[in-house]
Each structure stands twice: as structure tokens, then as C-alpha cells.
């Protein structure tokens with residue numbers, strides 16, 4: 001979601017006549033788009049801002065001004081604190097108000113000595129005000145839903161991104177059509193809780209993510225559909241059926257479970273048990289036997305004991321995730337879990353994370369090794385480090401490098417996998 005927001009911010013700046021630079025010393029405007037999900041991410045912003053301030057001062061000596069802005073969830077959560085901790089920042093906006101950047105920049109150009117902060121939850125829909133989303137390559141993000149009403153007890157998202165909102169069906173379909181016309185062959189539908197999508201159609205009827213996927217699959221030229229991130233309790237049978245019926249829907253699903261222990265899931269306020277999760281996987285496998293699962297895990301949630309942690313390892317051994325993200329629980333100010341008793345010592349969190357990651361990487365590596373010899377469709381998205389090499393993604397989101405002519409960038413090519421590591425595959429082209 002943040003990658004998507006950052007690209008939209010870049011588009012706003014381009015629409016105002018600015019150009020992108022890769023050399024930060026050349027930049028007249030620098031905007032940090034920030035994440036507040038864990039303490040480490042949030043604190044990094046302030047050390048990065050400190051470094052940037054030095055560059056700002058060096059540029060000032062050469063007579064060049066630098067405008068520094070901060071956007072995203074850190075702003076929503078820290079509000080005026082940003083300015084107290086980094087007084088050289090010119091403006092800050094939350095994740096729901098960055099479409100107001102043109103006004104903000106205009107105000108700054110009128111009076112540079114004004115700190116502007118905008119952390120409203122606006123009445124207007126930011127999607128109506130953003131410049132058109134353009135396909136940046138073969139794979140495009142398309143935001144269809146924002147915010148979350150789930151209030152997992154550890155999570156800041158409902159506070160920083162606000163209440164759940166679904167874009168209307170027509171707006172999504174029109175944008176999708178344009179992205180495909182501009183060359184997108186894969187669409188990744190985005191939302192904090194994307195499978196709770198319930199946008200209205202022209203008749204005012206609420207439509208589900210399953211409906212949207214079936215509609216999008218009708219677009220000629222679109223070859224792949226993905227969506228992220230999903231909430232287990234919202235995995236409806238209709239959505240699961242799409243894996244049986246819609247060939248364009250990729251056989252890969254990121255479905256965060258967080259923990260294998262029902263006691264911990266309850267304390268997290270997740271509306272699913274580990275048994276529910278396994279039943280969803282059974283149905284998905286029934287609909288699409290070759291489906292690969294990915295997940296998020298939190299270790300060291302308050303009161304997690306050895307048995308709870310073992311339950312997490314057990315579920316990994318049952319599901320055999322092909323990829324996963326795992327984190328140490330990070331207490332976030334203002335969330336209920338931060339105030340819970342029995343916070344877990346850092347040392348224990350670290351040990352548990354290492355054990356879990358070793359197991360997860362083992363399954364990821366096994367899956368990648370099993371890919372050797374298979375022919376897979378790969379969407380090439382960027383140039384590799386070596387000349388003549390491109391990097392792409394398999395249907396299972398594995399990174400794959402191959403020697404491919406550059407004109408195959410942003411296209412889907414059939415590739416035979418020749419070798420594999422835990423993090424990537426290598427292959428050779430066999431056809432289109």
C-alpha cells in the first residue's frame with residue numbers, strides 16, 4: 001500500500017511539473033512516505049530526517065532551498081510531534097490527505113516559514129482527487145479499498161488509515177481498463193483488508209471482491225489478477241470459488257494468520273481460530289490444488305507461552321507456507337495490546353523469531369527447489385544486475401532471473417527453472 005501511495009505522490013509532483021531524481025542532493029523537494037506499523041519503521045523516519053537535514057543545510061550554503069515533507073501513517077499517529085522532533089520539516093500529511101499536496105506546496109511557495117500539517121480524516125474521497133493512476137509497467141497496483149474496521153489489538157491501521165471504505169465498482173473497472181490499455185498485464189488489487197471489499201455498482205448494489213475479480217477477468221489483455229491483503233474471516237466461499245473458475249487469478253494467496261494459538265488469536269481480537277484457517281486452506285486446495293499460501297506472523301504477543309508458540313510452529317508444519325513475513329510483537333502507543341500484562345521479554349521474542357524464521361525459510365526453500373525443472377510463466381518487471389538479464393515474478397511471486405532480450409520487459413514469457421535459492425530462481429526462456 002505504501003509503494004502504491006508513494007507512486008501516486010510522485011505522479012502528483014510530476015503533474016505539477018517536477019521531475020524525479022535519484023540523487024538526493026539534487027532534490028528541491030524530498031518527501032518521506034512513512035510506516036507506523038512497528039516501532040522500528042516509525043523511528044527510522046526520524047534518523048533519516050536528521051540525515052536529510054544535514055543535506056538541507058549544505059544545500060542552503062550553496063544558495064539552494066529544500067522543501068522537506070513527511071506523509072503517511074507516522075504523521076497520522078505523531079501529529080505535531082513530528083514538528084517538535086524535526087522542526088526543519090515544512091509540511092506533513094496523513095495517508096488520507098496527500099491528494100491535497102498541490103495546495104500545500106502552493107502555500108509553502110507563498111510562505112516558506114509555515115509548518116503545515118494535515119491529519120484530518122477528510123469527508124472527500126482521496127481517490128476522486130488524485131491524478132489518474134498510470135500503468136508503470138506490466139504489473140500495476142490498483143487500490144480498491146482503504147482503512148480497516150477489524151481493530152486487531154496490536155495494530156495501528158484502524159487509527160492511522162481510518163474506517164474501511166470501498167471504491168465504487170465502476171471507478172475500479174474504468175481504472176483497470178485504462179491500466180490494461182496502457183500495458184498492464186497484471187493487476188494487484190490493494191486494500192488493508194481487501195477481501196472485505198463491498199463497493200457499490202451503478203444500481204447501488206453492494207458487490208464483493210469475487211464479483212470484481214470475475215468482471216476484471218473479462219478484460220482482454222489482462223493476464224494475471226492478484227489481491228492483497230486478506231483477512232481470514234472474510235474468505236467467502238464465493239471468493240474461494242474464483243480459484244476454481246477464474247484462470248487469470250494467480251494460484252497464490254497471502255492470508256495472514258498471525259499465530260497458531262487460539263488463546264493468542266482471541267487476545268489479538270482476530271475473528272478466526274487456527275481450525276477456521278485450516279478449513280479455509282482445505283477449501284482453497286479443493287478449488288485449486290496447486291495453490292501456494294503465504295502469511296504474516298507475530299511472535300511474542302503478550303502472554304504468548306511456549307505452548308502457544310509451539311501451536312504457531314505446528315500450523316506452519318501443516319500449511320507449509322511457500323513464503324511468509326514474520327515479526328516480533330512491537331507495542332504500539334494507543335493500541336489495547338500495548339497495555340496488556342505479561343509483555344514478553346525482548347530476548348524471548350528474538351529466540352522465537354529465529355526459530356520460526358528458520359522453519360519458514362526451510363519451507364520456502366523446499367518450494368523453490370521443487371520448482372527446478374518446471375516451466376513457469378514469468379512477468380519480467382525490471383533489469384537485473386548483469387547485462388542481458390531481467391528479473392520477473394512467477395505465478396507464486398517467486399523472483400526469477402533469466403537472460404532475456406530487453407524488449408521482453410513488462411511481458412509474460414515461459415521460462416524453465418534451472419536453479420533455486422531460498423530467495424530467488426534462475427531460468428532460461430522456452431517461449432512466449
Ligand code: SAH
Pocket residue numbers: 037038148154155156157192193229230231256258296297298327328329330331332
Ligand atoms: N491488514 C493486514 C495487515 C496489515 S499490517 C492483515 O490484517 O493481515 C501487516 C502485518 O504487520 C500484519 O499482518 C502483522 O503481522 C504485522 N503487524 C501489525 N502490527 C504489528 C505490531 N504491533 N507488531 C508486530 N507486527 C505487527
Ligand code: SF4
Pocket residue numbers: 148149150151152155156157158192193231
Ligand atoms: Fe491491522 Fe490487518 Fe487487523 Fe486491520 S485486519 S487491524 S489492518 S492487522
